[in-house]
Amino acid sequence: MSQQVERELEVDQYTLGLVGPDQEWAGTVADGGTVRTHTPAGCWGPMITPEFRGGHEVTKPIAVEGAEVGDAIAIKIKDVQVTSIATSTGSMKERDRAFGDDPFVDHKCPECGTEWPETVVEGTGEDAVKCAECGANASSFGFEYGITTVFDDDYEVGLTVDSAAAEDLAERADDAMALPENSRQHSPLLYAPSEMPGTMGHLRPFLGNIGTTPPTEIPDSHNAGDFGQFLIGAEHDWGMADEEELEARTDGHMDVNEVRAGATLLCPVKVEGGGIYVGDMHANQGDGELALHTTDVSGHTEFDVEVVTDLDLDGPLLLPNEEDLPDISAPFDDDDIETAQALGEEYGVDVETDVGPIQVIGSGATINDATQNAFDRAGDLLDMSEGEVRTRSTFTGGVEVGRLPGVVQLNMLVPMDRLEELGMAHLVREQYDL
Template identity: 75%
Template sequence: RGGHEVTRPIRVENAEVGDAIALKIREIEVTSMATSTGTMRERKEAFGDDPFVDHQCPECGTEWPDSVVEGTGEDAIRCVECGANASSFGFEYGYTVAFDEERTVGLTMDESGAHELAKDAAEAMDIPENSRQHPILLYEPAEMPGTLGRLRPFIGNVGTTPPVELPDSHNAGDFGQFLIDADHDWGIENEDELEKRTDGHMDVSEVRAGATLLCPVEVDGGGVYVGDLHANQGDGELSLHTTDVSGTVRMDVEVIEGLDLNGPILLPNEEDLPFISKPYSEEEREAGRELAAKHGVEMDEEMGPIQVIGSGATINDATENAFDRASELLEMSEGEIRSRCTFTGGVQVGRLPGVVQLDMLAPMDLLEERGIAHLVREQYDL
C-alpha cells in the first residue's frame, strides 16, 4: 500500500546487508501521452488517519474497496459494493497536460481537450497491464489552459527496501511522520522506528538519466524498486503533486561491498550541479596551485562532487539529517561539513516539507577509502 505504484523489489546478486548498491540510471522513457495534476483536495470522509494508506469507502465503510470507472470527472471512481464515489482525493486546482511526440514539452488543455483525453484515459496514460490504479486523466481538470512547460523526466521513488514494512510513499523522513501514532496497519510508535527508512521516496528532480544513486542495503539482495515517474517538476514539488506518468527505466547496478550507508548519495549530471560544486577545471586548479605556492599552503588537488540526501519533518530537520549522514560518511565534524558545504556546495530543496540534497566537493582520498571514488571519477570524467 502507498501513494504510488512501484515495481516489486528486485534482488541484486551478492548485495548483502552493510553494502551499498549504485544505481546507474541510463535511460528514462515516458510512454504516457498526457497526464493531469495540481494541488489536491482531500475527501476526509474517504479515509481514516491517512488518505494514502488508510482508505475506506465513505458510504459503506469498506476498507480499500474494489472500484470501477463510470464516466469521467472527479466522481467517476465508484465503490463496487455500494456505488459511492470511492476516491480519497479531488483537485483544489488542477490541470491536464498533453505532451509532444518527443516528450520535450507539454501544453495544458482547456475543458474540451481535457475531456477528450479523459474519455480514453487509460490508453493516453499507457497504464501498465497489471496496474491497480485508475488514470488521473479521468478527473479532466482544466485550469490555466495554454501554458507551455518543458519536460525533463525523472524518478520520484527509487531505492532499496527498508528492513521494516513501510508504505512506499512514506519511505522518507517527511511523509513518514504521518505513520507515527497512526491507527492503521502501518502505524509506528515513534521517530526511532522511522530511522529504519531508506528514503526511496525523494522526488529529487536530478534523479534522472545520466545520474548515479547510491543506496543502502538493509535486506539481503537490496530489494531495488522503481516507481512514481514524473515528466517534470520544479524544485520542491510545491503542489505536492506533479506530472506523474507511465514509462520505462533502464539502469545498471554495482554492489559496493562494505559501504554501510545510512541514506542515499546522489551523483547528479554535472550540468545539474550548483556552480561552486562543479569539478574544477584545469585553469582553476592551476590558479589554485599558484595561490598555494605563494602562501605556502598544500592544496587538495583531487576533489569530487557528492550530494548527500537528507529527509525529515521539515526542511531544517532534513538538513540536519543530511549533516549527520555526511559527517558519518566522511568522518568529519558537523562544523567541517557545514563549512565545506558553504565554501564548495550548499543545500537544495528536493521536496517540501522535508527532502534536501547537501552538496559539497569532497576530498577524493576520503571517497577512495569509502570505495566510491571510482564512481565519482566515472560520473565526472575526473
C-alpha cells in the same frame, strides 16, 4: 527471493503501494547487470484508487547478486523514457470519511465503510471512481486546483488544455496514460481538470521514487522522513510509535529532479539483496514540488547495478549529471587547479586538488530537519565533524530542495582520498571524468 541470477532483468510487476522485505520479489540481477522496468504513473492514480495502501505503484523489489546488509548498491541510470501522451495533476483536497488516519494509506468507502474497497469506473469527473459494493464515490482525493497536460512527441514541451480536450482525454484515460498491462490504478485523467489552459512547460523526465527496500514494511509514498511523519501515531497497520522507528526508512521517495538519465544513485542495503524498486516517473518538476504533486507518467527505465561492499550508508547519495551540479560544486578544471597551486606557493599551503562532488540526501519533517539529517549522514559517512560538514558545504556546495516539506540534497566537494577509503571513488571519477 529468486535464486536464478539474470544478467538482464525485465520487471513489469508492481505492489499495491507497499515496500518491505515481505513483498514478493521480482527476480535477481547479477552484480554489474542491467535492469529494465516498465512502470505506471505515480501519485494521482494510486491516490484515487482505494485498493492501494500507499500513494504510488512501484515495482516489486529486485535483488542484486551478492548485496549484503551494510553494503550499498550503485544504480547507474541509463535511460528514462515517458510513454504517456498526457496526464492530470495539481494541488489536492481530501474527501471526508473516505479514509481513517491517512488519505494515502487507510482507505474506506465513505458510505458502506468497506476498507480498501474494490472500485469500478463509471463516466468521468471526480465522482467516477465508485465503490463496487455500494456504488458510492470511494476516492480519498479530489483536485483543489488541477490541470491536464499533453506532451509533444519528443517530450520536450508540455501544454495544459481546456475542458473540452481534458474531457476527450478522460474518455480514453488508460490509453492516454499508457498504463502497463499489470497496473491496477485508475488514471487521474478520468477527473478531467482544466485550470490554466494554454500554459507551456519545459519537460525533463526523472524518477520520483527509486531506491532500496527498508527492513520494515512502509507505504511506498511514505518511505521518506517528511511523508513518513504521517505514520507516527497512526492507528492503521503501518503506524509507527516515534521518530526512531521511522529511521528504518531508505528514502526512496525523494522527488529529486536530478535523478534522471545519466545520474548515479547510491542506496543503502538494509535487507539481503537490497531490493531495488522503481516508480513515480515524472515528466517534469521544479525544485520543491510546490504543489506536492507533478506530472506523473508511465514509462520505461534502464539502469545498471553495482554492489559497493561495506559502504554503510544511512540514506541515498546522488551523483547527478555534471550539468545539474550547482556551479560552486562543479569539478575544478586545469586552469582552476593551476591558479590554486600558484596561490598555494605564494602562501605556503599544500593544495588539495583531488576532490569530487557528492550529494547527500537528507529528509525530515521540515527543510531544517532534513538538512540536519543530511549533516548527520555526511558526518558519519565521511568521518567529519558537523562544523567541517557545514563549512565544506558552504565553501564548496550548498543545499538544494528536492521536495517540501523535507527532502534536501547537500552538495559538497570531498577529498578523493576519503572516497577511496569508502570504496566509492571510482564511481565519482567515472561520473565526472576525473
